Amino acid sequence: MNELIPLMVIVPLMAALLISAFSRFNTVTKIFALVVAICLPIIPLASNYGLHYFGGYEPILDNVTNAVYHPAITYSFTFLQQVFIAMVGLLTFLVVFIYLTKYRKVSGPYLFLLFLGTAAVTAMLLTDDIFHMFVFFEILALAQVGIVAASSINYSYEMALKYMILGSIGSPMMLLGIGFLLAMTGTVNVTDIAAAVHNGLINVTSPVFLMSLALIFFGWLYASGLPPFHTIKSGIYSKAEPHGAALLQSFTVISMISIVLIMFRIYSTLPIFEVLIVFFSILAMILGVSMALTQTDFRRMIGFLAVGELGFIGLGIGLGTQFSITAGLFQALNEIMITALLFIGFGAIVNATNEVDTRKLGGLLAYHPKVSLMLLIGGLAMAGVPPLSGFQSKLMLVQASLSCGFPEISILAIMVSIATFVVFVKTYYSMFLKPKPNDLEVENKEVPRAMIFAMGILLIIIILLGIFPDIVINGISNFVGGIL
Amino acid sequence: MAQTQLIILMTSAALIIIGFYSAIFVDNIIKKIIGISFIEEGVNLFIVAIGYKAGGIVPILMPDMNTTWFASNAAYPLPFGLVLTSIVIGASTLAVMLALVMVIYKKYGTLSTKVMLADTSKQEEYNE
Numbered sequence: 001m002n003e004l005i006p007l008m009v010i011v012p013l014m015a016a017l018l019i020s021a022f023s024r025f026n027t028v029t030k031i032f033a034l035v036v037a038i039c040l041p042i043i044p045l046a047s048n049y050g051l052h053y054f055g056g057y058e059p060i061l062d063n064v065t066n067a068v069y070h071p072a073i074t075y076s077f078t079f080l081q082q083v084f085i086a087m088v089g090l091l092t093f094l095v096v097f098i099y100l101t102k103y104r105k106v107s108g109p110y111l112f113l114l115f116l117g118t119a120a121v122t123a124m125l126l127t128d129d130i131f132h133m134f135v136f137f138e139i140l141a142l143a144q145v146g147i148v149a150a151s152s153i154n155y156s157y158e159m160a161l162k163y164m165i166l167g168s169i170g171s172p173m174m175l176l177g178i179g180f181l182l183a184m185t186g187t188v189n190v191t192d193i194a195a196a197v198h199n200g201l202i203n204v205t206s207p208v209f210l211m212s213l214a215l216i217f218f219g220w221l222y223a224s225g226l227p228p229f230h231t232i233k234s235g236i237y238s239k240a241e242p243h244g245a246a247l248l249q250s251f252t253v254i255s256m257i258s259i260v261l262i263m264f265r266i267y268s269t270l271p272i273f274e275v276l277i278v279f280f281s282i283l284a285m286i287l288g289v290s291m292a293l294t295q296t297d298f299r300r301m302i303g304f305l306a307v308g309e310l311g312f313i314g315l316g317i318g319l320g321t322q323f324s325i326t327a328g329l330f331q332a333l334n335e336i337m338i339t340a341l342l343f344i345g346f347g348a349i350v351n352a353t354n355e356v357d358t359r360k361l362g363g364l365l366a367y368h369p370k371v372s373l374m375l376l377i378g379g380l381a382m383a384g385v386p387p388l389s390g391f392q393s394k395l396m397l398v399q400a401s402l403s404c405g406f407p408e409i410s411i412l413a414i415m416v417s418i419a420t421f422v423v424f425v426k427t428y429y430s431m432f433l434k435p436k437p438n439d440l441e442v443e444n445k446e447v448p449r450a451m452i453f454a455m456g457i458l459l460i461i462i463i464l465l466g467i468f469p470d471i472v473i474n475g476i477s478n479f480v481g482g483i484l
Numbered sequence: 485m486a487q488t489q490l491i492i493l494m495t496s497a498a499l500i501i502i503g504f505y506s507a508i509f510v511d512n513i514i515k516k517i518i519g520i521s522f523i524e525e526g527v528n529l530f531i532v533a534i535g536y537k538a539g540g541i542v543p544i545l546m547p548d549m550n551t552t553w554f555a556s557n558a559a560y561p562l563p564f565g566l567v568l569t570s571i572v573i574g575a576s577t578l579a580v581m582l583a584l585v586m587v588i589y590k591k592y593g594t595l596s597t598k599v600m601l602a603d604t605s606k607q608e609e610y611n612e
Binding site: 131135138139141142145146149157158160161162164165167168169171172175176179182183186187188 | 534560
């Protein structure tokens with residue numbers, strides 16, 4: 001059923017608009033949002049792989065040059081898209097579920113933003129058109145800003161505005177890069193641009209082509225929160241509601257991989273492209289984990305750890321072999337789940353204590369044994385402890401960098417994993433294990449069941465992928481073989 | 485390259501550079517946002533310039549036109565379509581930014597970025 005491919009974007013988009021328009025009917029909005037959220041992970045699983053041409057404009061074969069042109073915006077749906085869209089759909093469902101059960105009166109605009117963001121990342125993953133990707137990248141930025149501004153945390157507006165200002169510089173740069181590509185090739189379809197590059201119709205060493213790489217790369221750094229944007233990225237995670245942050249980080253990861261895969265198809269002939277990605281990824285790994293070490297606010301700590309994990313994804317893609325890219329994409333999938341689990345779990349702690357400073361917390365193991373156990377497993381998965389999913393992807397990354405002839409990178413990756421472990425254990429100790437400070441009041445002892453349910457689901461997937469990684473690795477590897 | 489196109493490209497470069505200067509070095513947040521709009525409009529102008537064709541006609545195929553003649557004389561329409569979308573996005577981004585500035589201005593009573601967007605990490609508290 002290829003007709004389902006555009007529905008993956010249309011359903012959340014229409015739901016967002018309808019919920020926003022009819023939000024005064026509280027019960028109807030709640031039921032409708034829940035039904036749509038349940039549909040989100042089901043649609044990609046029910047859909048067949050294939051291509052969808054908007055407007056029905058099929059590719060045209062030029063008889064003179066024997067080249068194929070794509071006049072329509074094309075959505076391409078393969079195993080990779082299926083896994084990631086199902087995953088972000090599941091996460092959206094869990095987040096919407098947590099939100100709906102938390103408040104009696106729900107906010108239509110907030111649900112609008114959650115669904116809008118989901119629609120935007122889905123479109124970014126599916127599209128084969130670089131300008132279409134840019135449009136949804138901008139929509140995603142607006143949704144992210146909205147989710148941050150809608151939270152009730154102090155200084156969230158300021159952080160949203162900072163993110164918006166940086167974004168308003170980053171995204172025109174990306175558009176300028178796309179403009180350069182358009183000027184050189186006359187098209188914005190990625191397949192056509194890649195064909196023009198690989199068939200030698202474009203001089204890949206020309207300054208215009210290199211400039212387009214630099215500009216799109218800058219936009220990518222902003223979208224994925226790699227250095228120099230790592231502080232603002234972890235900042236917006238810490239200023240969003242914890243369940244919103246869980247979704248925001250999945251948006252970041254998916255926009256990162258969708259843009260980098262497009263860049264990879266266009267610029268992989270340039271040796272500097274892979275060097276750039278590896279350089280910034282290593283920088284993100286080191287900066288992310290070392291800045292996480294100094295944080296006392298645990299939301300910022302997870303934010304920086306998430307940035308460090310993004311470095312692992314970039315590293316896999318930057319090494320440029322089939323095995324390494326597969327490892328990077330598998331790491332992306334794991335990071336989405338693990339970081340979401342951590343954000344939701346720590347959100348439960350905020351809910352119970354109204355405190356985010358790890359120095360003022362302690363002794364919570366006695367109050368929240370379930371949450372603490374789940375968080376412990378999540379943290380171990382992030383640090384790459386077997387047999388959890390994080391271990392499988394990090395092991396693959398270490399193997400990939402060894403087989404590419406970079407033992408120093410593999411040593412670095414292992415050291416960053418150990419540092420991640422240290423950061424997590426330090427925070428875990430100060431929150432759960434050390435004696436409870438006398439002035440700490442644990443107000444709301446009951447953790448919402450929806451949060452426990454969401455964490456349980458994510459944990460099951462993490463353990464399942466840790467024991468049976470082949471469920472996704474083979475499919476991702478086939479996809480990577482296709483683009484190489 | 486036609487002279488008109490060159491002039492348009494130079495103008496767009498000037499807009500982007502002025503925009504960057506304003507966005508980075510000016511303290512007033514409204515002026516910063518005006519600078520950001522300059523960058524966006526400069527990029528839009530650049531993309532419009534790509535579709536320029538010296539002596540070209542409007543890319544609308546009329547019933548009495550020969551398609552081969554039309555194809556060789558019409559300006560390239562794709563950039564215009566893209567710019568239209570880009571302008572809409574730019575306008576919505578601008579609206580959201582100004583709305584945020586309004587809220588923050590009410591809190592601080594100033595438009596200075598140094599005051600409004602000072603490092604917030606040291607003075608956080610959760611306030612649900």
